Amino acid sequence: MQAVKDGRFRADLFYRLNVYPISIPPLRERALDIPPLVNAMIDKFNAMHGKRVAGITDKAMKALKAYQWPGNVRELENMIERGIILAPADGWIELDHLFPSLDGSAPEGIGLSQHGELSVDEAPEQAKLCDAIINSGLSLDEVESLLLREAVDRSGGNLAGAARLLGLTRPQLTYRLKRNKDTAPSEE
Numbered sequence: 001m002q003a004v005k006d007g008r009f010r011a012d013l014f015y016r017l018n019v020y021p022i023s024i025p026p027l028r029e030r031a032l033d034i035p036p037l038v039n040a041m042i043d044k045f046n047a048m049h050g051k052r053v054a055g056i057t058d059k060a061m062k063a064l065k066a067y068q069w070p071g072n073v074r075e076l077e078n079m080i081e082r083g084i085i086l087a088p089a090d091g092w093i094e095l096d097h098l099f100p101s102l103d104g105s106a107p108e109g110i111g112l113s114q115h116g117e118l119s120v121d122e123a124p125e126q127a128k129l130c131d132a133i134i135n136s137g138l139s140l141d142e143v144e145s146l147l148l149r150e151a152v153d154r155s156g157g158n159l160a161g162a163a164r165l166l167g168l169t170r171p172q173l174t175y176r177l178k179r180n181k182d183t184a185p186s187e188e
Helices: 011-017 031-049 058-066 072-086 124-136 140-154 159-166 170-183
Strands: 110-112 118-120
Touching: 031 058, 031 072, 058 072, 140 159, 140 170, 159 170
Parallel strands: none
Antiparallel strands: 110 118
C-alpha cells in the first residue's frame, strides 16, 4: 500500500491484485515446509548443475529446521545450491556443505559440543515456552483456553482465521471453544 501512496506502484493494478490477499508467514514459522522445499530445490539444482546428489543428511535437515532464516526462502535456495555444488557426486549434502564456516558465525541453535561434536538444539524457543507455561502454574485447560481466546482476538473474531492460526479446522476450533466454555470456571 505504501508503494501506491509513493507512486511507485499503480493503484488500479494494486486493487485488481488485492481481491483476495494471501498472507504467507516467513520460513522460520513454517519448519514443516522445509523438507519438501529442500527436495524440490535438490531436484532443480541437480538438473541445473548436471550433477546428482543422493539427498541431504538428517543432521543437515535438523540444522535447516533449527535455523532462523533471516533471508527467508531465497536464503534456503542459495544454501541448497551451495550444498549441491560442494557435495560429491552421488553423495549426500552434509551440514558443512550448507554452513561452511561453523565457527563463531554458526547459525543460532547450531554449534559444537564440548567434545567437538556438532550439536543442534532441537527447539530452544519451545523449551523456553514450555518452562514459562509450567512455571506459570496454569492448568492445561487454562492454557488451552487462553490460547484459543488469543487466536480469536488476533483474528478479529474470525473463527476460520483463528483456526488457521492454530493449525486447526474450523469445526475443531468450534468444538474446543464450546468444550472450554462448558468446563471453564464461572466468573463471578
